[in-house]
Amino acid sequence: MDLYLFDFDKTLYAYDFRKRLPELARLGGVSQYHLASTWWAAGNERRAESGEWPTAEEYLAEFARVTGAELTLEQWADARSLAMTRIDGSVAALRRAASLGTASLLSNNPSVFQAALPLMAPDVASVLGDNLLVSAELGVRKPHDDIYYLAMQRYGARPENTFFTDDSAENVDAAAELGIYTHHFTTPDLLDDAITAFSNRVLSAGRPA
Structure with a gap:
């Protein structure tokens, strides 16, 4: 087949990342600059995409540890959905x-x-x-x-x-x-x-x- x-x-x-970051910052109680610099610019998202944190729970825990923004799966999904249009x-x-x-x-x-x-x-x-x-x-x-x-x-x-x-x-x-x-x-x-x-x-x- x-x-x-x-x-x-x-x-x-x-997908438009610029529509996602403000909501992540609001939900996590940190600045957009802090999130962008400590997670994305530092290469952590690329590491995550390569399998560094193999479960959603591990990803969210590491995201919280690095950025200080504690998010539930639903919050993470809500923020990303703002950047997505079918x-x-x-x-x-x-x-x-x-x-x-x-x-x-x-x-x-x-x-x-x-x-x-x-x-x-x-x-x-x-x-x-x-x-x-x-x-x-x-x-x-x-x-x-x-x-x-x-x-x-x-x-x-x-x-x-x-x-x-x-x-x-x-x-x-x-x-x-x-x-x-x-x-x-x-x-x-x-x-x-x-x-x-x-x-x-x-x-x-x-x-x-």
């Missing part, structure tokens, strides 16, 4: 892909994102079920080759039977080098066209010239 791997931020949902056509394309094969997320995000996704994007979570792969779970970030191999291994797929879409050209190029069918996301209509082309590739190859 074909495997369809989808990025999340700026592919399924638009791309309707992309979510529709995801539903279509799930009807054609196995669909899964493949996103550079920390463990807390994975745990909070049903709160932030219930439409996506309802389509994907447990297929919510994030870099924190796999221990490696895109565009490293290993993340694509681990995702395919998880679902028993081969590169020639795998579709991957992402707004990052670097991530797309890395997957393409492995023989994965890729699509650099720009618009939902083009994404839907790419899914059609991928799903029809065997039929097309089998037609007489």
Whole structure:
């Protein structure tokens, strides 16, 4: 069965970090500058995305220790949701892909994102079920080759039977080098066209010239 791997931020949902930070600061009782400098600029979010704190509880505890901002999972989700806007056509394309094969997320995000996704994007979570792969779970970030191999291994797929879409050209190029069918996301209509082309590739190859 074909495997369809989808990025999340700026592919399924638009994302604007500037709308998130003020709410995190308000909920945590610290300044935006303090949060940005002690967590993001210090490289802690990237470490989290690479699997440093493998559970949501561990992530939130470390976030509180480093920044002084103690947040519940629900508060973290509420703040991040303010930065997210659903791309309707992309979510529709995801539903279509799930009807054609196995669909899964493949996103550079920390463990807390994975745990909070049903709160932030219930439409996506309802389509994907447990297929919510994030870099924190796999221990490696895109565009490293290993993340694509681990995702395919998880679902028993081969590169020639795998579709991957992402707004990052670097991530797309890395997957393409492995023989994965890729699509650099720009618009939902083009994404839907790419899914059609991928799903029809065997039929097309089998037609007489």
